[in-house]
Amino acid sequence: MRILVCVKAVPGSTEVKMDPKTNTIVRDGGSAVLNPFDASALEVALALKDAAAAGDPVRVTVLSMGIPATAKILRDCIARGADDAILLSDRAFAGADTLATTYALSLGAAAMGEAPDLVLCGKMAVDGDTAQIGPELAGALGIPCVADVAELVSLADGALTVRHATDAGVATVELALPALLTVAKDIAQLRMPSIAGVRAAEDAPVRVLSAADAGADSARCGLAGSPTQVVRSFVPERSGAAERVEGTAAGQAAKLVDLLGGMGL
């Protein structure tokens, strides 16, 4: 069984730098970390690998699109138990929206040689917060998708049963492989690497693919392939102003109604 885990390097702190011209996040790799949702997706894959029968081993590949420094994060995924890694890295990929990113990732999946049986993504990335990549990638690969999976109930005979959050509550879904899941952060906690894992990862190659290597159509990559236009992005200003409502319960309720009314609510 082949599992592909899509991961993203995200800023390690909340102090995100924006490019004033493109309104996209500046990624210098200095303090980048593995997107926490993707960390959970990787652990789901590694747990399936641990549980696999000897005759049906699981191979876990991690895939990312990013700057060359992202290779360090992919190598760390290998230290934790992934078998290999592919990095899509090229200036042509820069400034991609979710559509262009999905296109690139689909090329990365194709580069595995053997189509993955299961694709795992984090529900969303903590920098972009779109939660669009997983479902779009499933569309690009032509496989079914379940989003926001909180529990993987069973996997047997090419069928998968999962529980996921919906607007109405929690749904249990059965689906056939190949399939794509996006996972909630709490589904699993990524293990730490062992000394043996760290050592193995130091020697493990990370396959770096340029746009040309991946056979990409440049018109569908990066800014050029991104129909999304970010007009402006900004950090909302926070105000510490607060009004304390005192008095009896009835008095407080009346005052609250006045206040809300005053805000046009």
Place this chain on the structure above:
Amino acid sequence: MIDIHPLTADFEDYLRDESRTVGSAQSISFPESEAEVREILARTAPSPVTLQGARTGLAAGAVPEGGHVMNLSRMNRYRGLHVDGETGRFHLCVEPGVILSELRKRLAKREIPAADWDEASLAALARFEQAPAQFFPTDPTEASAELGGMAACNASGARSYRYGAMRAHVSAVRVVLATGDVLALRRGEARARGRRLDLTCEDGRSLSLDLPTYVMPAVKNASGYYVADDMDAVDLFVGSDGTLGIITELELELLPVPAVTWGVSCFFEDESQALDFTIAARPVLGGRAAAFEYFDGAALSILRRQKSASAAFSGLPQVPERYRACVFVELECDDEDQALESLDAIGRAMGEVGADERDTWVARTDVDRECQRFFRHAVPESVNMLIDERRRTDPVITKLGSDMSVPDDRLHDVVALYRRTLAEAGLESAAWGHIGNNHLHVNVLPRDAADYAAGKELFKRWAAEVTAMGGAVSAEHGVGKMKRDFLLTMYGPEHIAEMARLKRRFDPEVRLNRGNLFAASEAEGQPVPAAFAAKGDE
């Protein structure tokens, strides 16, 4: 004039500390300056005065035995900074009420309040802002501790394996004596000649002191006054449990943050492997190991139970059942190649003792480091919760945690002693702590009052046997009021009497921190009774 409050119910919290011992007092004050400290001393004379900070101590050093409580938490200003011309190191002057966690944040963010600093300090601050990141290495588990209390008990922490205890990082102190005199001491400026120490107060009054004559064991030690031939006067006050004077300022030596810090949790299927690993890995890793911490099988079992029982602990990593012991090593290296070499060395040392390097957790990211920190701190927290639960049925029960250290070559012996005697007494326990310094906190987990009494007896026996091994009865928590019997065992009545005489030279009316290190009667000069087990007596 500073307020002196009657110690009413509003101030009851100030009668206890983390030792969970409750004392008594008649009044309390919260001075904000050295002048107010002196004013309070004068106004409360001749009452006893117990000094306090955050009350995070585990030896009841801040618990009053009557009289006045002087809480120094409001003396929390940053007073200045200078750069040592020879070493290039920064020295930050703080008041005793500065909280460790706040100091760490301010150093990390380089946001030190400097509103009233002089020009020299501001110039040093400008250099500090451009220099590589700095830190203060003393790291007790309880980061809400205040620097004054940490100095008073010569606090340590995990990283004291590499950096030593607090004493090594205090470069100057200002001390108000019980008489109101002020000593301003800077390391290197006032040294003893042999065991004779001459000091001069700011007003010119001189003090000629005979230091106690005992030889301190060559182990991690926070037991009694630090004394050594030709010692520095600063070292006498650090670790004196607030019995000699009131520290109103202290200067902390800062160090550059290491380039690479990785944590490695190594798991073993039995305890003897963990001890052998420690003995094998210590010399190989040398200065690259900042911490060597231990968690025994019972501690790991408690964590497993907590993880499944409590939502607050659900984020703990899963510890497989076959793991019966864990040694955590914190590596500090100049670069990642050096850290990788150190990982190899740890792997080899595990192999030598029959363990497997695959049974490790290597934390190289902030997320993983935080996970390991949570794991390490969850152990004492879980045990405290367990004890609190048992207290509900039997209020006499409190935590019984040992704090003793032995020389390197006695590590196996002391662990064998703990295991044998705990089994003989039929007591439940969990052990963790600073195995690199042969310093474990063995915690008896009493199920009832009989267990509690048996545990206390056991600790007395350990104090005698650890002393016979050349160890210390308190390695880091200080002696306070909880361990003064152990101090008597360690040094014997003659040396306790010497300590009491030294105290009276600074504090003739025996006002400060009565009951710490020795009973008030002994401090006043009454004969010290023979120890419950003579030194070296097994």
